Amino acid sequence: MRRLLALFVYLITGTFICPNPGISDMRSVVPLARGGAASPKSPHATIRMDSEQVIIRLKKKTYTVDALFHLFNTGETTTEWVGFPKQRYDMTKSMPGFPVESDFIRFDTWIDGTKIEVEEESNPESNPEPGIVNRILSAFNRVLFASGLGSLPPIKERWLVHHITFPGHTRTTIRTSYESHYSIQTERKAYYIIGTGRLWKDNIGKAVFIIDSLDVGGTNRIRVNFPVAPGPRLLGNNLLRFEIEDAQPRPDARLIIEVEEPATPQPRHGDILRTNPRKERQP
Numbered sequence: 001m002r003r004l005l006a007l008f009v010y011l012i013t014g015t016f017i018c019p020n021p022g023i024s025d026m027r028s029v030v031p032l033a034r035g036g037a038a039s040p041k042s043p044h045a046t047i048r049m050d051s052e053q054v055i056i057r058l059k060k061k062t063y064t065v066d067a068l069f070h071l072f073n074t075g076e077t078t079t080e081w082v083g084f085p086k087q088r089y090d091m092t093k094s095m096p097g098f099p100v101e102s103d104f105i106r107f108d109t110w111i112d113g114t115k116i117e118v119e120e121e122s123n124p125e126s127n128p129e130p131g132i133v134n135r136i137l138s139a140f141n142r143v144l145f146a147s148g149l150g151s152l153p154p155i156k157e158r159w160l161v162h163h164i165t166f167p168g169h170t171r172t173t174i175r176t177s178y179e180s181h182y183s184i185q186t187e188r189k190a191y192y193i194i195g196t197g198r199l200w201k202d203n204i205g206k207a208v209f210i211i212d213s214l215d216v217g218g219t220n221r222i223r224v225n226f227p228v229a230p231g232p233r234l235l236g237n238n239l240l241r242f243e244i245e246d247a248q249p250r251p252d253a254r255l256i257i258e259v260e261e262p263a264t265p266q267p268r269h270g271d272i273l274r275t276n277p278r279k280e281r282q283p
């Protein structure tokens with residue numbers, strides 16, 4: 001009970017005393033959607049993820065993710081629910097009439113080279129019904145955000161789903177490619193959720209992540225938070241490579257990339273323009 005009371009005090013004081021000054025501009029901003037690793041509906045006994053290869057390209061206004069998942073079925077042929085995470089800000093409840101739904105700009109998927117269609121749905125097993133305390137806090141946060149006092153809208157987790165047949169004792173390759181906006185407001189952050197790949201059999205054999213920062217000015221313009229991986233290798237001025245092996249990431253494990261805003265060029269002394277260059281000087 002004390003922890004709950006402390007949490008409410010923190011929410012009230014931290015939010016009402018320090019409201020977010022940019023929240024009034026939220027309606028004019030296109031919010032992001034976050035993606036990540038392919039996941040079964042529940043822990044799987046026979047299909048393992050041998051490797052995961054992810055290339056993240058940072059563009060000026062958006063970023064793209066191209067991911068390959070090599071899965072091996074150690075058992076007999078089976079058809080399974082496979083989902084790709086789609087975390088987004090729940091604008092519909094927080095801001096009625098918000099003009100843009102938080103979504104990917106595009107999302108494409110292939111199974112062994114054949115393009116497939118996915119359907120959006122929830123996964124009750126990975127998203128259990130929240131308890132009464134969490135429901136109260138979520139409703140409280142929505143009220144604060146809608147009134148312009150909260151910092152961010154609540155996160156809504158959905159899945160892009162396809163039922164995939166995995167032949168027995170065979171490798172199946174899944175590829176996803178998508179594009180998303182950076183995070184809302186003044187921040188420019190890109191996200192990739194690696195924790196959703198934890199439910200396959202055993203650990204993730206090997207995962208390689210390449211971050212291409214050419215379009216945003218190189219690696220000196222980005223900051224990366226990726227606790228599950230050792231320090232990156234620098235491949236030239238524009239590429240970073242992270243590699244992990246035999247990994248069992250936490251459910252909430254994420255790769256977060258913060259991109260610095262481009263510097264605004266300042267006019268040099270000799271470049272300042274006259275306010276009315278055509279006006280002749282009067283005698």
